[in-house]
Amino acid sequence: MAVIEQLTSQQAIELEDKYGAHNYHPLPVVLSRGEGVYVWDVEGKKYFDFLSAYSAVNQGHCHPKIVNAMTSQAQTLSLTSRAFYNDMLGRYEKFASEYFNFDKLLPMNTGAEAVETALKICRKWAYEKKGIAENQAEIIVCENNFHGRTTTIISFSNDPVARKNFGPYTDGFIKIAYDNLEALETALKNNPNVAGFLVEPIQGEAGVYVPTEGYLAKAKALCEAYNVLFIADEVQTGIARTGRLLATCGNCSCEKKNCSGTPDVKPDVLILGKALSGGAYPVSAVLANDDIMSVIRPGNHGSTFGGNPIAAAVAMAALEVVEDESLAENAFQLGELFRSELNKYIETSKIVSLVRGRGLLNAIVINDSEDSDTAWNICMALRDNGLLAKPTHGNIIRFAPPLVMTKEQLLECVAIITKTLKEFE
Known part of the structure; x- marks a missing residue:
C-alpha cells in the first residue's frame, strides 16, 4: 500500500475548496485522528471534541468494541443487497427491536x-389503516424543525438557506409552532x-430548544385521541444523549438501560x-x-446498503456499549454538572445570556444578534x-x-469555555 502523503492544514483546506462542492462552512481545523473525547489535527494538536459529529460519536471516537465489530465483519461479508438474506441482519433486527421495545425495524443508512x-x-x-382518501x-x-435536507424534508423547513431555489416543494404538511399544544390540537x-x-x-439544530415539561406526553395523548401517529425523530437526541436512552423514553426499561429520569412517552414510530x-x-x-x-x-421501499452485514454488526456493538458503559446515566449526571457550572459563570456574564439543554446536549445563547x-x-x-464547537443560528453555540x-x-x-468567554466580555 502506498504511503499517504502528509498534508498541512492549509493544503487540506485548499483541496476541499478546489475539488469539493461548497455545501458546508467548516471551522478551519483539519482533523486526522480521534480517540475517546479527543481529536488531533494534522499538525498534532489535541482538542476536546464538543460536537461529537452532531451527536453521532456518543460512544467516543474509535471505540475499540465498535471498530472491532466493523473490521471483523468487513473481512467476512460486507454487502449482499437485500436480494438475498444474510446471517447478520435478522440478528440486528431482533436485537434492536427488543432493545427499544418495538415489533419491527426497517434498516436504512442516514x-x-x-x-x-x-x-x-x-x-x-393513513390510506390502508385509517381510511384517509389516497393522496389526501x-x-x-413544527416550525424551526430540522429533519434533513432532502427535497421532501426542506418542503416543510422554514430555513431559507435550505429552501431557496430548490422548489417546487412537496405538499402534504401542516406547520405549527413547537411546544404549543393548543396549536397541535x-x-x-x-x-x-x-x-x-x-x-x-428537543430541537437540536434550532438551538437546543427543550420543550415544556409534559409537552411530549400530552402531544402523544392528543395524537391517540385523533388516531394520528406520533413520530419521534430521535436521530440526534437518541442513544443516551439527553440522559436517557431516548429523549422520549417510555419505550425502554430504565432499570435495564441505566436511564435517568421518569419514562415519558412511547412513539408510534421511532426514527434513529x-x-x-x-x-x-x-x-x-x-x-x-x-x-x-x-x-x-x-417493492414498497428499499436500499442497496440498508441492513448490510457491517451495519448490523456495528449497530449491535454500538448499542451494547451504551448499556455496558451506562452512558445514559453518565450523560445525565455530567449534563447537570455542566449546566450548573455554566450558570455560575452566566450570573455575572455580559456575553452569555443563558445555557439550556438536557443531558450532554446543551447550548449557550450569546448576547448578540443572530447575524453577528x-x-x-x-x-x-x-x-x-x-476545544471544538460550532455555532448554530448565528448567536447560539451547541455543546455536545x-x-x-x-x-x-x-x-x-x-x-x-469560561476562560474563552471572558476574553469576549
Missing part, C-alpha cells in the same frame, strides 16, 4: 433517509386527513441514526409495531484553546461532547 422512510410509512398507514394525507410538523381537530405528527423531542453506529458507519432505522409496519410490503459573528469568533477562540467523558474532563472543558 438520518434523512430514515425520516423519509417514516413519512412513507405514515402515509401508507397530511402530516403535522387545533390542527388535529380541524383536519380529518391528518395522518401523523413528526417532532424532535447517528449514534446508532457510534459514528463508525452510516446506520439508521425506523422502528414501529406490527400494526403500523405491516403496511410495508416487497460573535459566536463564530468565540468558537475560533475555543479552537485555539483546545462524547458521552464517555469523565467528570474531570468535563470540568477541564468548563474551565476552557
Whole structure:
C-alpha cells in the first residue's frame, strides 16, 4: 500500500475548496485522528471534541468494541443487497427491536433517509389503516424543525438557506409552532386527513430548544385521541444523549438501560441514526409495531446498503456499549454538572445570556444578534484553546461532547469555555 502523503492544514483546506462542492462552512481545523473525547489535527494538536459529529460519536471516537465489530465483519461479508438474506441482519433486527421495545425495524443508512422512510410509512398507514382518501394525507410538523435536507424534508423547513431555489416543494404538511399544544390540537381537530405528527423531542439544530415539561406526553395523548401517529425523530437526541436512552423514553426499561429520569412517552414510530453506529458507519432505522409496519410490503421501499452485514454488526456493538458503559446515566449526571457550572459563570456574564439543554446536549445563547459573528469568533477562540464547537443560528453555540467523558474532563472543558468567554466580555 502506498504511503499517504502528509498534508498541512492549509493544503487540506485548499483541496476541499478546489475539488469539493461548497455545501458546508467548516471551522478551519483539519482533523486526522480521534480517540475517546479527543481529536488531533494534522499538525498534532489535541482538542476536546464538543460536537461529537452532531451527536453521532456518543460512544467516543474509535471505540475499540465498535471498530472491532466493523473490521471483523468487513473481512467476512460486507454487502449482499437485500436480494438475498444474510446471517447478520435478522440478528440486528431482533436485537434492536427488543432493545427499544418495538415489533419491527426497517434498516436504512442516514438520518434523512430514515425520516423519509417514516413519512412513507405514515402515509401508507393513513390510506390502508385509517381510511384517509389516497393522496389526501397530511402530516403535522413544527416550525424551526430540522429533519434533513432532502427535497421532501426542506418542503416543510422554514430555513431559507435550505429552501431557496430548490422548489417546487412537496405538499402534504401542516406547520405549527413547537411546544404549543393548543396549536397541535387545533390542527388535529380541524383536519380529518391528518395522518401523523413528526417532532424532535428537543430541537437540536434550532438551538437546543427543550420543550415544556409534559409537552411530549400530552402531544402523544392528543395524537391517540385523533388516531394520528406520533413520530419521534430521535436521530440526534437518541442513544443516551439527553440522559436517557431516548429523549422520549417510555419505550425502554430504565432499570435495564441505566436511564435517568421518569419514562415519558412511547412513539408510534421511532426514527434513529447517528449514534446508532457510534459514528463508525452510516446506520439508521425506523422502528414501529406490527400494526403500523405491516403496511410495508416487497417493492414498497428499499436500499442497496440498508441492513448490510457491517451495519448490523456495528449497530449491535454500538448499542451494547451504551448499556455496558451506562452512558445514559453518565450523560445525565455530567449534563447537570455542566449546566450548573455554566450558570455560575452566566450570573455575572455580559456575553452569555443563558445555557439550556438536557443531558450532554446543551447550548449557550450569546448576547448578540443572530447575524453577528460573535459566536463564530468565540468558537475560533475555543479552537485555539483546545476545544471544538460550532455555532448554530448565528448567536447560539451547541455543546455536545462524547458521552464517555469523565467528570474531570468535563470540568477541564468548563474551565476552557469560561476562560474563552471572558476574553469576549
